[in-house]
Amino acid sequence: LDIAVMEADIDSDVDAAAISEVGAQTIQLHTGGMCHLDAAMCAQGLEGLAAGDADVIFLENVGNLVCPAEFDTGAGVNITILSVPEGDDKPLKYPLMYQVCDLVLVNKTDVMPYFDFDLDTLCKNVAMRNPKARVIPISAQTGEGMDAWYQWLRERVAAWKTEK
Numbered sequence: 001l002d003i004a005v006m007e008a009d010i011d012s013d014v015d016a017a018a019i020s021e022v023g024a025q026t027i028q029l030h031t032g033g034m035c036h037l038d039a040a041m042c043a044q045g046l047e048g049l050a051a052g053d054a055d056v057i058f059l060e061n062v063g064n065l066v067c068p069a070e071f072d073t074g075a076g077v078n079i080t081i082l083s084v085p086e087g088d089d090k091p092l093k094y095p096l097m098y099q100v101c102d103l104v105l106v107n108k109t110d111v112m113p114y115f116d117f118d119l120d121t122l123c124k125n126v127a128m129r130n131p132k133a134r135v136i137p138i139s140a141q142t143g144e145g146m147d148a149w150y151q152w153l154r155e156r157v158a159a160w161k162t163e164k
Contacts, residue, residue, distance in 0.1 A: 004054040006045040008037050008061050035067035039074040055157050065094035077102045084108040088122035091129045098129040110139040
């Protein structure tokens with residue numbers, strides 16, 4: 001897949017620089033103190049990105065679980081990344097983020113033995129907020145679950161191209 005990334009932060013370009021280093025076309029979006037992006041900011045980012053042939057454009061919104069869920073970015077698919085250290089109760093505390101997502105990636109599963117985290121509890125909590133959301137446990141460190149994540153992504157891209 002040809003991938004491009006729009007990286008949003010209040011300030012700095014640390015993440016965008018790291019993403020660029022691995023070869024993805026990247027643009028940094030600064031929110032100027034706002035806790036989210038909206039569709040207009042994303043449209044500006046797309047103009048600056050010039051990724052017309054990209055199969056996937058990832059938008060990494062500002063990293064909190066409140067504001068980004070409240071604003072339409074124009075995304076075709078919404079993915080929430082939850083890391084094990086954050087806890088299995090996040091869908092209960094931040095319901096809207098889980099109500100609007102299509103997929104929950106549970107990252108850092110390699111450290112699960114060191115935290116009070118129960119994957120079954122998380123899955124039940126996600127299903128309570130959004131029965132259609134899929135949950136895929138992954139570890140970026142060990143590679144666990146990455147094949148399932150990539151397959152999910154490839155299927156979404158193929159479906160989107162068919163619909164075009």
